[in-house]
Amino acid sequence: MTGADLTELRAAVRAWCAEHIPADWRRSQTAVSDEDFVAFQKWWFAELRSAGFAVPHWPREWGGGMPVAEQVVLYQELAAHDAPRLVLAFVGIHHAAATLLVAGTDEQRRRHLPAILDGEVWVQGFSEPEAGSDLASLRTSARKDGDTYVVNGQKLWASGGLHADWCLLLARTDPNAPKRKGISYFLLDMKTPGVDVRPIRNAIGESHFCEIFLNDVVIPAANLVGAQDAGWRVAQQTLGAERGLTMLELAERLGHAGFRWLVEACAAERVLGDSVVQDKLAQFEIEITGLRGLCRDVVERSEAGTAGPADASIVKLFYSELLQRLTDFGAEVTGPAAHTRLTKPLSSGWESGCWMLDFIGSWEWTIPGGSSEIQRTIIGERGLGLPREPSVL
Amino acid sequence: MSSAFEEFHDELRAVAGDLLAKDPVVDWNVLVQTGWVGLEVPEKLGGAGATFREVAVVCEEMGRATSSSNYLGSTVLAVGALKELQPSASRDQLLTGIANGAVRAAVAIGSFALDRDQRLSGRAEFVPDIEGADRLLIVATDPDGSPVLAQATGVTVESQPVLDETRRLAAVTADDVAAEQVWRFERGLRQLQDRAAVAVACDSLGLAEAMLSATVSYAGVRQQFGRPIGSFQAVKHACADMAVTIAVSSRLVGDAAAAIAQERPDTTTAASMAKSYACGAAVDVVGKAMQLHGGIGYTWESGIHVYLKRAALNRSLFGSSATHRKDMAQRYLATDQE
Numbered sequence: 001m002t003g004a005d006l007t008e009l010r011a012a013v014r015a016w017c018a019e020h021i022p023a024d025w026r027r028s029q030t031a032v033s034d035e036d037f038v039a040f041q042k043w044w045f046a047e048l049r050s051a052g053f054a055v056p057h058w059p060r061e062w063g064g065g066m067p068v069a070e071q072v073v074l075y076q077e078l079a080a081h082d083a084p085r086l087v088l089a090f091v092g093i094h095h096a097a098a099t100l101l102v103a104g105t106d107e108q109r110r111r112h113l114p115a116i117l118d119g120e121v122w123v124q125g126f127s128e129p130e131a132g133s134d135l136a137s138l139r140t141s142a143r144k145d146g147d148t149y150v151v152n153g154q155k156l157w158a159s160g161g162l163h164a165d166w167c168l169l170l171a172r173t174d175p176n177a178p179k180r181k182g183i184s185y186f187l188l189d190m191k192t193p194g195v196d197v198r199p200i201r202n203a204i205g206e207s208h209f210c211e212i213f214l215n216d217v218v219i220p221a222a223n224l225v226g227a228q229d230a231g232w233r234v235a236q237q238t239l240g241a242e243r244g245l246t247m248l249e250l251a252e253r254l255g256h257a258g259f260r261w262l263v264e265a266c267a268a269e270r271v272l273g274d275s276v277v278q279d280k281l282a283q284f285e286i287e288i289t290g291l292r293g294l295c296r297d298v299v300e301r302s303e304a305g306t307a308g309p310a311d312a313s314i315v316k317l318f319y320s321e322l323l324q325r326l327t328d329f330g331a332e333v334t335g336p337a338a339h340t341r342l343t344k345p346l347s348s349g350w351e352s353g354c355w356m357l358d359f360i361g362s363w364e365w366t367i368p369g370g371s372s373e374i375q376r377t378i379i380g381e382r383g384l385g386l387p388r389e390p391s392v393l
Numbered sequence: 394m395s396s397a398f399e400e401f402h403d404e405l406r407a408v409a410g411d412l413l414a415k416d417p418v419v420d421w422n423v424l425v426q427t428g429w430v431g432l433e434v435p436e437k438l439g440g441a442g443a444t445f446r447e448v449a450v451v452c453e454e455m456g457r458a459t460s461s462s463n464y465l466g467s468t469v470l471a472v473g474a475l476k477e478l479q480p481s482a483s484r485d486q487l488l489t490g491i492a493n494g495a496v497r498a499a500v501a502i503g504s505f506a507l508d509r510d511q512r513l514s515g516r517a518e519f520v521p522d523i524e525g526a527d528r529l530l531i532v533a534t535d536p537d538g539s540p541v542l543a544q545a546t547g548v549t550v551e552s553q554p555v556l557d558e559t560r561r562l563a564a565v566t567a568d569d570v571a572a573e574q575v576w577r578f579e580r581g582l583r584q585l586q587d588r589a590a591v592a593v594a595c596d597s598l599g600l601a602e603a604m605l606s607a608t609v610s611y612a613g614v615r616q617q618f619g620r621p622i623g624s625f626q627a628v629k630h631a632c633a634d635m636a637v638t639i640a641v642s643s644r645l646v647g648d649a650a651a652a653i654a655q656e657r658p659d660t661t662t663a664a665s666m667a668k669s670y671a672c673g674a675a676v677d678v679v680g681k682a683m684q685l686h687g688g689i690g691y692t693w694e695s696g697i698h699v700y701l702k703r704a705a706l707n708r709s710l711f712g713s714s715a716t717h718r719k720d721m722a723q724r725y726l727a728t729d730q731e
Contacts, residue, residue: 267725267728272725275719278718278719278722278725279718279719279722281725282717282718282721283718285721286666286669286718286721287641289645290642290644290645290670291641293645293647294640294641294644310636314636314637317633317637318637373626373630375633376626376629376630376633377626377629377630379637380629380630380632380633381629383633383636384605384609386609386621386623386624386629386632387613387620387621387623387624389624389625390620390624
């Protein structure tokens, strides 16, 4: 890919953005009903899909195949033009797709990948009330019964659970094996009888994440991903596979929307001349630039098969804590006014323009997906080879 | 990036790493024999015709080994300054002399002025590797306000001992001395300053990597409470934080080195980012290394103090981290006028 080709692509994406991104979506998606939010998300996903921008990171045969350098340009332009985020499709196009591509059967791929492109929504059913950071201690059980599994248990922090069609589910198939050995990975149809979803209100006040109660839920054995009792390994593989890819877009958003807005906020508050503010801004710009380089590096090395065992953790940890500091500074610099924005536009990520809400929301990045503490342990043990804690099996 | 390029870097890194690990003091003739002095000198002048990216590899390895050498002043800056000049026979002759080891030059950047009679006055402090150099190359402002490079004798060089014993710095004073030769820069002085900043950032990256590696090894074998201290989260997580800042430093430094090699228009910003972040992070990393080594880390014998002094000096040379961030921030002020 030459520089000229990238310039051409950039111009094409720009033109597309100018034509397709609704100018008033932030206003129209503020304090909107759940139904309207879902409809808007599905419409926006379909728009991106028609342009070939929905799943650029997927393999070509499934509708993707965009080189990393082009993806970076795409994400930069989407961010710069303030495109809505794919909140609802996120788990499907990243986690579910990575799982199917890495560990799924051909039949599972054929069944679900095109469906995801048609708008099938996914949720991740991993965490439980007693299995957070210690995910492998999960207790939801799946008992083999002929050609099916019967599942009982409770899942927690399932983002988007209310609107999901399908669930990536981890459940224990062998209660007597060591905790990492007895887990299996399933694809669960959320319409199955016995599935009960209840929203939990989060710190921002939204009800995006959910509890999922599973009561004698029957899953066909054909919906097992990988071998029975090998689910932990599948989960580890796929979490690693998707991490870099999701981060590529998030890092470009940070550079091309988040930081720009922060500078504009400082200008609006008339503090850009302040040397302390200048120093902070420059430090943020440096860290964002470093992050963008890291993300790109991780994606390229994942594709080449040369990624280090802790690369994804380094990116996740640095991104989430940088985001927290950046939104904190945004809230600080914009003063009491930051506290008067009581709701943020749905379909925005942390870059909602409501600094205080975004600051609160930043814990949605430092806690889930392996908290910062867990990431540091992974970096120490898998990345640097430091000895494990003796009490942890 | 081509894999042949990567392979060359890996090989250069391995060779430099092995050689520098043997002896902390690296003589000028070793720098010449290895070809490191002539890396950026064009092939027709006896050099390797390589780029700043290769020089950056050597700088990083010198940081890793806390090498004491004249490389920064007499190669990175001297060759860099000469390459920034408008082409001339005298310039090429000097570059040839440097590449074959006959001439050890050094560059002083300070507040020197050249008057209409080609006489030089001014002063520079903390100039690396200029003591004992064969040629003194002084960056000065000519009567028109343009930066020039002047070669002069009769300049006073006064040693400035610093806590970091691995570097030799000196103050340079010119009091109305005759410039024997004056060259004009093709672009300006900025490129030379960017190069100095990034070379030092490479050094800090290398020394931070060395300290992380030493700390991880130590934490894996040092036992307390019946287990290796590296198994405790307080120690493990501190090591993880070191690894993260080094990963970020590495990206920024790599990008800045590439920017210099490719003469990219955003080189100054990339250089400021690398200098500010990597040099700041290195001080934190070495400080944490000293802490995690416990009492042993605070001994003279452990040698960690050598890294701490060098990291802190690097942070101060060629623009502090805060100065570089301040320069970067001037770009934001345009937002104010919108």
